[in-house]
Amino acid sequence: MSFYSMMSQIGLTPVLQVVKYRSSSNCCCSSSSSISETQVLNGLPSKGRMSSDTLDLLKDCQLSVKQVNPRQYVAQIPQLSNLEVWFQRPKDIVRKLLSGDLDLGIVGLDIVTEFGQMSIIFILYTRQLPLFMFIILCQGNDDLIIVHEALEYGDCRLSIAIPQYGIFENVNSLEELAKMPQWTKEKPLRVATGFTYLGPKFMKDNGIKHVAFSTADGALEAAPAMGIADAILDLVSSGTTLKENNLKEIEGGTVLESQAALVASRKSMIGRKGVLETTHEMLERLEAHLRAMGQFTVTANMRGSSAEEVAERVLSQPSLAGLQGPTVSPVFLKRDGKVSADYYAIVICVPKKALYKSIQQLRAIGGSGVLISPLTYIFDEETPRWRQLLSKLGL
Numbered sequence: 001m002s003f004y005s006m007m008s009q010i011g012l013t014p015v016l017q018v019v020k021y022r023s024s025s026n027c028c029c030s031s032s033s034s035i036s037e038t039q040v041l042n043g044l045p046s047k048g049r050m051s052s053d054t055l056d057l058l059k060d061c062q063l064s065v066k067q068v069n070p071r072q073y074v075a076q077i078p079q080l081s082n083l084e085v086w087f088q089r090p091k092d093i094v095r096k097l098l099s100g101d102l103d104l105g106i107v108g109l110d111i112v113t114e115f116g117q118m119s120i121i122f123i124l125y126t127r128q129l130p131l132f133m134f135i136i137l138c139q140g141n142d143d144l145i146i147v148h149e150a151l152e153y154g155d156c157r158l159s160i161a162i163p164q165y166g167i168f169e170n171v172n173s174l175e176e177l178a179k180m181p182q183w184t185k186e187k188p189l190r191v192a193t194g195f196t197y198l199g200p201k202f203m204k205d206n207g208i209k210h211v212a213f214s215t216a217d218g219a220l221e222a223a224p225a226m227g228i229a230d231a232i233l234d235l236v237s238s239g240t241t242l243k244e245n246n247l248k249e250i251e252g253g254t255v256l257e258s259q260a261a262l263v264a265s266r267k268s269m270i271g272r273k274g275v276l277e278t279t280h281e282m283l284e285r286l287e288a289h290l291r292a293m294g295q296f297t298v299t300a301n302m303r304g305s306s307a308e309e310v311a312e313r314v315l316s317q318p319s320l321a322g323l324q325g326p327t328v329s330p331v332f333l334k335r336d337g338k339v340s341a342d343y344y345a346i347v348i349c350v351p352k353k354a355l356y357k358s359i360q361q362l363r364a365i366g367g368s369g370v371l372i373s374p375l376t377y378i379f380d381e382e383t384p385r386w387r388q389l390l391s392k393l394g395l
């Protein structure tokens, strides 16, 4: 018996299969899309807190997005002529990566983890009930690949929060929350969340039985005071929203840590022309910029008898090793008609966090005239993430 007739017999008629791919690609049914088959489609957040930071990061990587006006949802990046940017809501970027309507995207890890799980979704219409039902047939999808998991913005965590007052006053951990005698089969702990996959999974993984979830799209922090929920599961960054609503996080209640990530469709990278090459270029530019952000270039002069002797002195200091050891060059002077090098210029990269310690160490070994400049890019021979990506793709 076919899936269709089986569902029809129980009164459910499949009206739409969401999974589809652009006609040229790893095709499973045709689409009327007008998008060129050779274009690589990159989804970026259309609004919200991730959107401007994403554009800023790409600009810093010399990948400025040219958008004619903010209400136009398609844009170009002149440096990547085969790439088309589509502005979408973060959830939809993940959904469209899974359905084959986007090849690449930048979203928060929270969204990838929550919405990247669905393999096949059938939307069913029931004859008996005037309702659309969503049935997720498969959990655990490996078609989404996280290419860069740490783009260093959009930092937040998905956490359980409970009221600071009333029966929760002395509850400070997930264990204590789970042990509260109030929660029974008939009267479970009510949790409001937009994360309806990760929430129940986290509770199940932690052996917490009597829980009931409700969902809302925003301002979840109001739910406990409104009497709609006992706890919430939502994103926290500064913690201000929780504090302003008299809520608190609890020990063991963090479901995941999130930041912006570059994600790509495995099928697209393997099957669509140009996607892997574009992913490589974006990854290289992002890594080169992000690595450089944490470093300064330090130039100093140092008296010495030879380049080797100066290098030895520099390398004796723990904070002065640089990325690949110091560059030491002679500074030539003409004295009494003779050219000689009494001084050497050294160039090293130091982590921003260790800058002052590095200066102290440089001075201690005779460094003077110290110049510090920001770094724009650090390109390695090959990025470790590229190797990892190829191995995930079996290439």
Ligand SMILES: Nc1ncnc2c1ncn2[C@@H]1O[C@H](COP(=O)(O)OP(=O)(O)OP(=O)(O)O)[C@@H](O)[C@H]1O
Residues within 6 Å of the ligand: 047, 048, 049, 050, 090, 091, 107, 108, 109, 110, 111, 154, 155, 156, 217, 218, 235, 236, 237, 238, 258, 259, 260
């Ligand atoms: N407080 C926060 N601080 C830092 N990053 C956050 C914060 N809240 C959310 N994010 C990150 O930004 C992403 C987008 O959040 P944003 O609030 O813009 O959209 P949304 O909540 O999904 O949609 P909506 O417009 O319905 O609020 C989240 O998926 C998360 O990765």
Ligand SMILES: O=P(O)(O)OC[C@H]1O[C@H](OP(=O)(O)OP(=O)(O)O)[C@H](O)[C@@H]1O
Residues within 6 Å of the ligand: 049, 217, 218, 219, 220, 221, 234, 235, 236, 237, 238, 239, 240, 241, 242
């Ligand atoms: O810890 P904080 O720095 O205070 O940030 C946390 C808040 O940020 C997000 O909401 P957002 O501002 O996106 O509003 P929303 O509820 O409409 O999504 C999140 O849902 C929290 O409510």
Ligand SMILES: [Mg+2]
Residues within 6 Å of the ligand: none
């Ligand atoms: Mg939000």
